[in-house]
Amino acid sequence: MSKFFRGPLFKSALASGAVAGGVILYLDFIRPPVVSNLNNSYKPLRKDIPQPPTRQELLEKVEKSPKFDVLVVGGGATGTGVALDAATRGLNVCLLEKNDFASGTSSKSTKMAHGGVRYLEKAIFQLSKAQLDLVIEALNERGNMLRTAPHLCSVLPIMIPVYKWWQVPYFFVGCKMYDWFAGHQNLRSSTIFSSEMTSAIAPMMDDSNLKAACVYHDGTFNDARMNATLAITAIDQGATVLNYMEVKQLIKDDNNKVKGAIAIDRETGKEYTVKATSTVNATGPLVDKVLEMDKDPKGLPPREVQPPKMVVPSSGVHVVLPEYYxxxxxxxxxxxxxxxxxxxxxxxxGKVLAGTTDIPLKTVPESPVPTEEEIQDILHELQKYIVFPVNRNDVLSAWSGVRPLVRDPSTVKEGESGSTQGLVRSHLITVSPTDLVTISGGKWTTYREMAEETVDTLVNKFDFDGKNNTLLPCQTNNLVLIGGEEYSKNYSARLIHEYKIPLKLAKHLSHNYGSRSAMILELYHQSDYNKLPITLASSKSFAPSEDTASTENHLSYQSFDEPFTIAELKYSLKYEYIRTPIDFLARRTRLAFLNAREALSAVDGVVEIMKKDLQWDEETTEKLRNQAKDYIGQMGISPKKFDVEEFVIQ
Structure with a gap:
């Protein structure tokens, strides 16, 4: 017998083989199999919850409360984030929003939950620690958004087409560094696709000189629905949150300290005095307007519009195109x-979002409108990558938002409103001599951390009637937003099994309402009328009182191309505080942002249903109908019918 078979190596190998064999024998034959709990792993669908406080009940809370701990002015991403953070710590919170939640910049983002690959590039080449800190901060918060709002946020691979060989390692190393700085919250590993693989995945892309494509991963989300969800979650946590409440004046004591605000209910014209221990200015690009009120001894706004000092405004335009782009x-x-x-x-x-532009502005418009030049600019850039002619008539919608880049107002002297001195790339929290706390800047991805730091500032600076020591630490890192509870990525399949609905409708509801989708579908199945697209809500063939609907000669495939139904509108009226047609068409659903022409055709039907539910008179009805049509009419719909050749981007 060979020495090997008698040596220690053979004995060691034999022992190792015996151990491996024993493990396999145990795992496959001796250990009992794990009992599957797939059939019992899901809780029953949530089909009904108590109705939240009505708007009138919230107004009564404002009227009866002698003083709130925190008054938040502004109902965008940051404002609702502050209200939620403060409420979950145990503070008594009131939030007032002049228009609707996400009516400004917070509904007009690029829909990305991201760290910012461009900031990482600047951080490396400019050796900027501030830029790098901003990337790492945003990457951490990206993970938080995906965890706390799983129904509204998802992972999205993003391809960088490369047309020169030397750029392939350059972009790939950058993507890998992006992964590395995300640490344990990295979503997926970056990779490289060959030109053949890229062409197979993106056949609409021009591959004539394509060398490869680098692919990294970020998050994508529905910004306006996220904003509304934050507001509704804050109410669920005990906060008093109201839209259409305009702050007309800041309340000041004898020491010139801000102690609340006087607000007007824009629906009734009734005035409310809201007293508070602390007041937060979270009005986004409009923070300078509140700061101007803060400068006045009586807390009144200036008679003439002043140039912004804290905000450095620029216009960012996005367009929406069909899915084949x-x-x-x-x-x-x-x-x-x-x-x-x-x-x-x-x-x-279900569409393609393209953007954004970056056009400097001298003032901050409340309702910015995209220009034809900005729309054409985006289409020209897109044409660099698309093999077929980019058609202007394919633009389904377009909108403009104001980028909230800020600087420290204390560094800006009178008459130097255009100065970039003191400019910050992240967010900025300032406390004025009057004790007004202002939070601005940042981006959607970092809204939660901005809110946390703002509430930390409040807790450290103000005495909330001696209860500071009993307040909880920040809770929002682990708080799942409404709709995210018991949600799973295959939730749409559960809806299909339970309600026998089309896949497109199931995906739309599950990805926008999460575990509350079944509540809409309960309304959906109450009558055939509730199943109709909102574009048909005003059709004379269908009356709200009818249990069934005759579909003869009225329905077409195009009518059902967008999955927004009357049931969804009725749900929004009951649970999501919509007060105008545009609240529903643009923000609780995104129809106006996805297809402005379809949204225009739905205005009349939405108006008729809301008129009955909210008991509008004829004057109010026509006013809101015209406002909705004017708003949607400025969302990139071509002002005139051009020849086809004029729509093609050369």
Whole structure:
């Protein structure tokens, strides 16, 4: 016998083999199999919950409360985030929003929960620790959004097409560094696709000179629904949150300290005095208007509009195109446009979102409107990558938002409103001599951390009637927002099994309402009328009192192309505090942002249902009908009918 078979190596190998064999024998034959709990792992669908406080009940809380701990002015991402954070710590909170939640910049983002690959590039080449800190902060908060709002946020691969060989390692190393700085919250590993693989995934892309594509991963989300969900979750946690309440004046004591505000209910004209221990200015791009009121001894706004000092405004325009302009489950990043910007082309809500521009502004408009030049600018950049002619008539919707870049107002002297001195890339919290706390800047991804730091500032500075020591620490890192409880990524399948609905409707509801989808579908199945698209709500063939609906000669495939039903509108009226048609068409649903023409056709039907539910008179009805049509009419719909050749981007 060979020495090997008698040696220690053979004995060691034999022992190892015996151990491995024993483990396999135990795992496959001796250990009892784990009992599957798949059939019992899901709780029953949530089909009904108590109705939240009505708007009137919330107004009565404002009227009866002698003083709140915190008054938040502004109902965008940051304002509702502050209200939720403060309420979950144990503070008595009131939030007042002049218009609707997310009516400004918070509904007009690029829909990305991201750290910012462009900031990482700047951090490396400029050796900027501030830029790097901003990236790491945002990457951490990206993970938080995906965890606390799983129904509204999801992972999206993003492709960077590369047309020069030397750029392949450059972009790939950048993507890998992006993964590395995300640490344990990295979503998926970056990779490289060959030109053949890229063409297979994105056949609409011009591959004539394509060398490869680098792919990294970020988050995508529904910004306006996220904002409304924050507001509703704050109410659920005990906060008093109201839209359409305009702050007309700050309340000041004899020492010139801010102690609340006087607000007007824009629906009734009734005036409310809201006293508070602390007041937070969270009005986004409009923070300077509240700061001007703060400068006045009586807390009144100036008679003439003043140039902004804290905000450095610029216009960011996005357009929406049909789904065939981009892969269904993968975005496209243009790392360097003709003027040096970064531009995204992303799948979103069944369409393609393209943007953004960056045009400096001298003032901050309350309702910015995209210009034809800005729309054409985006289409021209897109044409660099698309093999077929980009058609202007394909633009389904377009909108403009104001980017909230800020600077420390104390560094700006009188008459130097255009100065960039003191400019910060992240958010900024300031406390004025009057004790007004202002939070501005940042981006959607970091809203939660901005809110946490703001509430930390309040707790450290103000005495909330001796209860500071009993307040809880920040809770929002682990608080799942309404709709995210018991949600799973295959929730749409559960809805299909339970309610026998089309896949498109199931995905729409599950990805926007999460575990509350079944509540809408309970309304959906109450009558055939509730199943109709909202574009048909005003059709004479269908009356709300009818249990069934005759569909003869009225319904078409196009009528059902967008999955927004009357049931969804009735749910929003009951649970989501919509007060105008545009609240529903643009923000609780995104129809106006996805397809402005379809949204225009739905206005009359939405108005008729809301008129009955909210008991509008004829004057109010016509006023809100016209406001909705004017708003949607400015969302990129071509002002005139051009020849087809004029729509093609050369």
């Amino acid at each position: 981009c892969p269904r489950d993968m975005g496209l990043l243009d790392p360097s446009t003709s003027d040096g910007r970064v531009m995204f082309f992303l799948p979103w809500q």
